[in-house]
Amino acid sequence: MGSRFLALSRWVLIVALLVGLSGETCNAKDDGTNCTFSCGNIHNISYPFRLKHDPEHCGNARYTLSCENNITLLDLPPSGKYHVQAINYLYRTIRLVDPGLKKNNCSSMPQNFPPPLRLPYSAYDMSVYPLSTPVFYIKCSNPVNSSLYVDTAPCLNINASSLVQQKTYSYVKVGDMKVGDLNEGCSAEWVALALFDYNTSSYESIHSALMYGFDAFWLDDEEICKHKWRKYHTCYPHTIPGT
Ligand SMILES: *[C@@H]1O[C@H](CO)[C@@H](O)[C@H](O)[C@H]1NC(C)=O
Ligand SMILES: *[C@@H]1O[C@H](CO)[C@@H](O)[C@H](O)[C@H]1NC(C)=O
Ligand SMILES: *[C@@H]1O[C@H](CO)[C@@H](O)[C@H](O)[C@H]1NC(C)=O
Ligand SMILES: *[C@@H]1O[C@H](CO)[C@@H](O)[C@H](O)[C@H]1NC(C)=O
Ligand SMILES: *[C@@H]1O[C@H](CO)[C@@H](O)[C@H](O)[C@H]1NC(C)=O
Ligand SMILES: *[C@@H]1O[C@H](CO)[C@@H](O)[C@H](O)[C@H]1NC(C)=O
Ligand SMILES: *[C@@H]1O[C@H](CO)[C@@H](O)[C@H](O)[C@H]1NC(C)=O
Numbered sequence: 001m002g003s004r005f006l007a008l009s010r011w012v013l014i015v016a017l018l019v020g021l022s023g024e025t026c027n028a029k030d031d032g033t034n035c036t037f038s039c040g041n042i043h044n045i046s047y048p049f050r051l052k053h054d055p056e057h058c059g060n061a062r063y064t065l066s067c068e069n070n071i072t073l074l075d076l077p078p079s080g081k082y083h084v085q086a087i088n089y090l091y092r093t094i095r096l097v098d099p100g101l102k103k104n105n106c107s108s109m110p111q112n113f114p115p116p117l118r119l120p121y122s123a124y125d126m127s128v129y130p131l132s133t134p135v136f137y138i139k140c141s142n143p144v145n146s147s148l149y150v151d152t153a154p155c156l157n158i159n160a161s162s163l164v165q166q167k168t169y170s171y172v173k174v175g176d177m178k179v180g181d182l183n184e185g186c187s188a189e190w191v192a193l194a195l196f197d198y199n200t201s202s203y204e205s206i207h208s209a210l211m212y213g214f215d216a217f218w219l220d221d222e223e224i225c226k227h228k229w230r231k232y233h234t235c236y237p238h239t240i241p242g243t
Contacts, residue, residue: 034055035054036067047059079116083096103211107155115134135210136174138182139189
């Protein structure tokens with residue numbers, strides 16, 4: 001279990017989002033006709049994004065969002081669907097929240113696993129942007145007093161389901177998992193992502209950070225075409241709308 005999570009946490013450092021590598025063309029025009037720009041609290045859905053039932057020309061098929069019950073969703077298999085909280089077209093980041101998390105209920109847990117960790121590359125400098133940080137959920141057979149671990153009680157009280165089993169203690173650790181970070185009798189059970197400008201001294205504040213969401217980056221077509229991915233795509237000269 002431990003080594004699996006170690007490998008996983010390394011991937012977390014690079015959260016690159018690339019939905020599909022199938023042979024779609026690299027040019028798309030958006031004349032804005034018949035396209036939906038708004039769903040729930042997202043009012044600015046535009047290229048490269050499009051909503052599922054909108055015409056193809058509204059965006060790039062690789063960046064298809066859906067609108068369900070007034071909530072904008074991004075499906076990232078095999079992880080699952082995420083609630084879209086914000087789209088930043090300048091930094092090309094999309095802020096996502098796990099749908100298992102509920103506001104003002106720190107007993108609610110992230111439900112998607114593994115986190116959406118895609119290809120280990122980026123065409124641009126990630127260090128410019130805040131990196132999403134992993135949050136590891138850890139279960140221990142004995143109480144642990146460690147500066148690295150934050151107790152999840154009383155939010156998460158994962159008591160043994162039968163009296164025969166031992167009581168377990170639940171913690172989270174924010175940040176990468178290094179060798180030795182996992183105490184004896186402890187196992188990593190889950191990992192989620194968050195952006196941390198946040199006070200991580202209590203599980204409530206960590207839950208708030210998870211509730212705020214994490215950023216995924218997307219590469220635009222120009223970058224994909226410029227780099228080795230070109231061979232998987234048919235790339236055409238970029239057309240600038242209005243010219
Ligand atoms: C927009 O919708 C109208 C009516 O449904 C249709 O006639 C028109 O061709 C559509 N335009 C585009 C660009 O799809
Ligand atoms: C959808 O969400 C928007 C923004 O939160 C709100 O103004 C609108 O009333 C909602 N519509 C429905 C049908 O719930
Ligand atoms: C929406 O996104 C487009 C494309 O980046 C941008 O030009 C426009 O200013 C944005 N509008 C709002 C209201 O953010
Ligand atoms: C809080 O979340 C937990 C776990 O999902 C759920 O069992 C509980 O009913 C929720 N409490 C409220 C008040 O919604
Ligand atoms: C945890 O350890 C610190 C220092 O190592 C100590 O001051 C503190 O009392 C300990 N807390 C518990 C609950 O054992
Ligand atoms: C878990 O166990 C503690 C002490 O054994 C108990 O006080 C608490 O109510 C239990 N919590 C749940 C959710 O069963
Ligand atoms: C974080 O929160 C704790 C308790 O809520 C507080 O004692 C501490 O000063 C806060 N730290 C920062 C850096 O805000």
